[in-house]
Amino acid sequence: xxxxxxxxxxxxxxxxxxxxxxxxxxxxxxxxxxxxxxxxxxxxxxxxxxxxxxxxxxxxxxxxxxxxxxxxxxxxxxxxxxxxxxxxxxxxxxxxxxxxxxxxxxxxxxxxxxxxxxxxxxxxxxxxxxxxxxxxxxxxxxxxxxxxxxxxxxxxxxxxxxxxxxxxxxxxxxxxxxxxxxxxxxxxxxxxxxxxxxxxxxxxxxxxxxxxxxxxxxxxxxxxxxxxxxxxxxxxxxxxxxxxxxxxxxxxxxxxxxxxxxxxxxxxxxxxxxxxxxxxxxxxxxxxxxxxxxxxxxxxxxxxxxxxxxxxxxxxxxxxxxxxxxxxxxxxxxxxxxxxxxxxxxxxxxxxxxxxxxxxxxxxxxxxxxxxxxxxxxxxxxxxxxxxxxxxxxxxxxxxxxxxxxxxxxxxxxxxxxxxxxxxxxxxxxxxxxxxxxxxxxxxxxxxxxxxxxxxxxxxxxxxxxxxxxxxxxxxxxxxxxxxxxxxxxxxxxxxxxxxxxxxxxxxxxxxxxxxxxxxxxxxxxx
Amino acid sequence: xxxxxxxxxxxxxxxxxxxxxxxxxxxxxxxxxxxxxxxxxxxxxxxxxxxxxxxxxxxxxxxxxxxxxxxxxxxxxxxxxxxxxxxxxxxxxxxxxxxxxxxxxxxxxxxxxxxxxxxxxxxxxxxxxxxxx
Numbered sequence: 078x079x080x081x082x083x084x085x086x087x088x089x090x091x092x093x094x095x096x097x098x099x100x101x102x103x104x105x106x107x108x109x110x111x112x113x114x115x116x117x118x119x120x121x122x123x124x125x126x127x128x129x130x131x132x133x134x135x136x137x138x139x140x141x142x143x144x145x146x147x148x149x150x151x152x153x154x155x156x157x158x159x160x161x162x163x164x165x166x167x168x169x170x171x172x173x174x175x176x177x178x179x180x181x182x183x184x185x186x187x188x189x190x191x192x193x194x195x196x197x198x199x200x201x202x203x204x205x206x207x208x209x210x211x212x213x214x215x216x217x218x219x220x221x222x223x224x225x226x227x228x229x230x231x232x233x234x235x236x237x238x239x240x241x242x243x244x245x246x247x248x249x250x251x252x253x254x255x256x257x258x259x260x261x262x263x264x265x266x267x268x269x270x271x272x273x274x275x276x277x278x279x280x281x282x283x284x285x286x287x288x289x290x291x292x293x294x295x296x297x298x299x300x301x302x303x304x305x306x307x308x309x310x311x312x313x314x315x316x317x318x319x320x321x322x323x324x325x326x327x328x329x330x331x332x333x334x335x336x337x338x339x340x341x342x343x344x345x346x347x348x349x350x351x352x353x354x355x356x357x358x359x360x361x362x363x364x365x366x367x368x369x370x371x372x373x374x375x376x377x378x379x380x381x382x383x384x385x386x387x388x389x390x391x392x393x394x395x396x397x398x399x400x401x402x403x404x405x406x407x408x409x410x411x412x413x414x415x416x417x418x419x420x421x422x423x424x425x426x427x428x429x430x431x432x433x434x435x436x437x438x439x440x441x442x443x444x445x446x447x448x449x450x451x452x453x454x455x456x457x458x459x460x461x462x463x464x465x466x467x468x469x470x471x472x473x474x475x476x477x478x479x480x481x482x483x484x485x486x487x488x489x490x491x492x493x494x495x496x497x498x499x500x501x502x503x504x505x506x507x508x509x510x511x512x513x514x515x516x517x518x519x520x521x522x523x524x525x526x527x528x529x530x531x532x533x534x535x536x537x538x539x540x541x542x543x544x545x546x547x548x549x550x551x552x553x554x555x556x557x558x559x560x561x562x563x564x565x566x567x568x569x570x571x572x573x574x575x576x577x578x579x580x581x582x583x584x585x586x587x588x589x590x591x592x593x594x595x596x597x598x599x600x601x602x603x604x
Numbered sequence: 605x606x607x608x609x610x611x612x613x614x615x616x617x618x619x620x621x622x623x624x625x626x627x628x629x630x631x632x633x634x635x636x637x638x639x640x641x642x643x644x645x646x647x648x649x650x651x652x653x654x655x656x657x658x659x660x661x662x663x664x665x666x667x668x669x670x671x672x673x674x675x676x677x678x679x680x681x682x683x684x685x686x687x688x689x690x691x692x693x694x695x696x697x698x699x700x701x702x703x704x705x706x707x708x709x710x711x712x713x714x715x716x717x718x719x720x721x722x723x724x725x726x727x728x729x730x731x732x733x734x735x736x737x
Contacts, residue, residue, distance in 0.1 A: 164618035164669055168645075176647075179674020180618050253620030253644055294623050380623075384718035417718045418700065419670075493626055500627050504722050513719045523701065529670065602643045604626050604633075 089296035097453035110446035114354035116347045117447035118405040119370040124443030130408040131433045136161030136186035137420045138533040140196035143186040159209040161185035167254045169215045169588030172537035182533030190583045194222040204232040209240040214256040216243035221578040240281040246307040250488045251293035261595035267314045272571040274325045281330040291334035292380045294496020302469030310479040326368035335401040336378040344458035346404030374408035375401035382416040386512035390414040419526040489603040548581040557590045564594040611662040614642040614651045619669035631722040648678040667697040680710045
């Protein structure tokens with residue numbers, strides 16, 4: 078028999094009342110959608126004016142194979158591209174590096190040079206399709222390759238749009254794909270923001286992310302707080318560089334998780350917009366309303382999907398996607414049912430895309446901006462999340478900022494504790510996970526999964542050998558020397574990275590040049 | 605004399621997803637074991653050397669990147685070469701069933717796939733190490 082306990086807290090530890098009434102929101106002041114502070118959405122019309130972008134994160138094996146998957150997804154109604162790179166690429170190693178053994182193409186596409194980027198975007202007009210690239214430590218290099226491909230397609234940079242994740246702070250906090258120490262890394266992030274502001278004005282040079290923080294085990298409140306406080310750190314660095322706030326703030330973008338607790342997630346996005354709008358106007362004195370509007374991508378929670386009874390994941394993803402839409406996301410990725418097994422099969426990713434399309438075209442939900450606005454529960458939860466996240470932000474301010482907080486292990490410890498406590502609720506059965514510790518089935522049938530074998534590595538190795546014999550190694554060497562000199566100084570490194578990229582220096586070679594100058598980073602583990 | 609089971613929890617390869625490894629390390633500690641966590645991006649050589657130095661009875665490898673077929677055999681080979689092939693090796697992460705079967709043929713004692721309970725991992729180690737001793 079189902080038992081309803083009378084004391085309920087949600088996953089962030091917020092107590093949930095047995096019922097919500099007008100008494101929960103006594104002095105509710107709620108500006109309209111499109112009005113400061115945008116709690117109800119950044120546009121007056123939201124999805125009636127334009128649907129969110131359906132942007133499936135994708136990439137595996139070789140650029141050739143990933144290009145085929147991109148053309149497939151675009152043909153199936155996806156409206157934007159999102160590139161997943163393999164671990165060697167993410168960590169700044171070429172496919173022929175010793176550390177890349179067994180890793181090439183397994184978690185994303187292998188990109189070793191401009192040649193690979195050209196193949197990746199073959200037949201895809203970069204002036205018409207926007208591309209998001211999930212890359213952090215080597216972000217400036219991958220971005221340079223993207224811009225160089227645009228050049229070769231004959232497209233003006235002023236027409237190119239897209240997003241670069243380029244959010245190094247959350248690497249130290251959660252995703253751990255750092256190469257260099259924090260301060261040189263922040264310099265590179267700021268180089269990209271500055272260069273983008275000046276030369277590629279339609280581009281989003283950063284995607285300030287909470288997704289990974291949440292996947293590492295944080296609560297929704299921590300995800301909200303640490304993401305926005307990372308944003309504050311980036312703004313501070315850009316201002317320190319001498320950029321006027323309204324010159325870059327409109328192009329800052331965000332990336333949140335869409336997790337299981339339906340109403341908490343909706344409240345999270347609403348609170349995020351309110352906090353950020355007030356930070357930009359009051360803390361920074363931004364006067365362009367575009368600087369106040371938090372624009373975000375969302376991805377449904379990979380960590381919530383199960384190995385057991387994988388078809389249930391379709392349901393989880395659908396609910397999470399709906400929460401993101403009700404929460405007003407600008408862009409959305411839906412995970413595939415085989416998330417716990419492998420990268421998405423073509424069949425699974427098609428269902429994931431169809432999930433978005435059903436919500437968009439059949440549910441009626443996009444017809445009204447912020448349809449839950451005014452709900453006693455959602456407004457109460459929004460206010461509570463705003464309060465708790467603001468407390469965290471204040472605490473990190475008092476520590477001197479996010480970099481000092483990271484150096485003393487503060488966000489990492491919060492996340493480790495939250496993830497351990499959460500695991501405990503599953504161990505005791507207090508938190509039921511269907512198919513895992515409740516409604517378990519024995520002898521489940523196997524599912525078809527995407528296989529990536531070692532041929533990707535072979536293919537990439539041959540291409541690299543070939544490339545190095547065709548290019549002018551002297552030119553490459555000169556560009557890398559010039560890059561190192563710039564890195565040692567205070568110039569923006571982007572022009573030098575572009576020169577190296579155009580000469581077909583490899584990703585690994587350029588990262589090694591930076592490693593020589595900046596050194597590498599090893600974390601002090603927090604359990 | 606300390607009779608606690610000594611476990612090395614290791615993250616081999618480039619994979620930086622450490623949530624599972626850290627939760628397990630903590631759970632093993634709470635269950636009374638002595639746990640050494642290697643941190644990220646360890647090579648098989650670094651892991652086996654640490655196992656030797658720390659005189660552990662168990663190595664837990666955490667791999668979510670799909671690189672297990674390259675990494676685990678190398679670890680097993682090095683354990684043989686260093687004369688500590690009697691160390692219990694468990695693997696956790698994203699390991700398809702066919703690969704799990706292969707790894708067990710190489711001497712891996714257990715493969716814990718997503719959803720494995722902390723209790724099952726603790727119990728397995730406790731009962732397996734008692735057997736070896």
